[in-house]
Amino acid sequence: MAEDSGYLLDNQQAEAGTRFDALATLFNPSTFRHLDALGVTAGWRCWEVGAGGPGVPSWLAARVGPAGHVLATDIDVSWMTAAGDAGFEIRRHDVGAEPPPGDGFDLVHARLVLVHVPQRDAALAAMVSALRPGGWLLVEEADPAMQPLVCPDESGPPQRLANKLKRDFRTLMAARGVDLAYGRTLPRLLRDGGLADVGADAYFPIAGDACALLEKATVAQIRARLVAAGLATDDEIDQHLANVEAGLLDLATSPMISAWGRRPGGASRRG
Template sequence: MAGWMNSPTTIQKASPSRAPLPKAAPQAPYPLPTSSRGVERRRLDDMHHGIARYLKRLTHASIDRPSRILELGSGTGAWSVEAATTFPSAQVIAADMSPLPETLSKPSNLSHTRMNFLDPFPFTPGSFDVVHMRFVMIHLPKPETYIARLASLLRPGGWLLLEDVNHTLLDANRPVGPGVQALYHGYNKHMHKQGVDPNVGAKLKTMLEASKKFSEVNERVVPCYMNPNSTTDPDLQDLGEILKYSIDGVYTGIMDKVGLSGGITPQILRAWRKEVEDPERDLRIDMHLTWSRKA
């Protein structure tokens, strides 16, 4: 993948209204431009395909002949398409605040629902065999309170698949540099102002176990190395390279969308990139994959 990614700014104009509308529920504070087109779509698609190549499977969960699968936060629909292809007899629903890309080739067993995740779910409780969320809990206020809502969607024995990152760059050899420190100071301050937790990935397993909703909770921690020399595994090298550019796209998107209030400046971003590309550093971000069976 050549070059650092840049995200365009999306500007929306309000439409006049003759009568006051009922107060809507707040939206989950997704910090980036729309995910259904442009650079952000390519970033999400590249990230999905990199993870899929590494895992070589849809999930580690032992899913047997599911009839209904729900993906919350479907983005570009890449995971939902893979699920619908893997389980052609299942009904797969992709749910997101944004529509699926118009150019997406949808299997016949895949449908889409537009929804705000902070609203009540428009689904019958206990009606899904699988519920999947990837990199969505990081955008939800009080994510620990969301676990019970997700569990309510599952049939007994159904699987909840939660995947997220611990959004902290670690160096195995020494403390991170001033560029990384400055970027995370601004990024964490911005995310906390939104009421969300950038390090939720490392807390998923504990939250799932504390909910008492599952008969088993499993976790796999995948190190995503920024420096390909940090591992001899070619699949991990590929995954780390993709995550590096994807994460950079997140920071660029925040800077472009909210400006200085996001705490990230071009100077901070350049310093972060210099340190991430330093061949002497052993930097990584951990991705946490969980699969939990409802009791």
């Protein structure tokens, strides 16, 4: 299959809002747990990179209060601006192609961003450079190659079909330059970037309404590309969506690797 380019899961598509909501339900608790452990508190200056929706920057804004500041950036800010006044600054910014929008941040956070950025090395370096001494970087990326099955319990034809379509999706992702094993490299990359106190963990939900919502929205967004590439048929996709709707599948997400590190020169505040 010829190599393609571009982001498969375009934020302008109608299903993007559903995906944002499902991702927030699935992963916000884990993200907030890490932000708590980093000691985010009143007065901090925070940069939320590739925010997509308002969930994480709103949480940060409430935590840092009026004495702090939260900057939320994305190449498409429509889902944040639609939320109205949420107490944080919104700015269009391409982290892979533009200089960081300021420096001296106490926290820089990105979730499910770098793996889709062609210039991901430059983007990570920009985020590190934006930290003040003692500031924390928290990067969270999926690692589909670590656990490649959307149905780990492959117990019958519906589960085998789901896993087949997930492999097809990852074929499309790889053709667009997505590194399907990027998440596991984060601790090394943070150390190589000069950060101290580096740590990481992994989390992935198995089963639940949000997993099903995420699956349906994702398949709807990539359906035409799967069929056009000859990877799947409309009949296969229709059957899979019917299986999801019928509650036949325990659907898992890819493992989310959360890695954190501190720019040297300040006190460590991770709990």
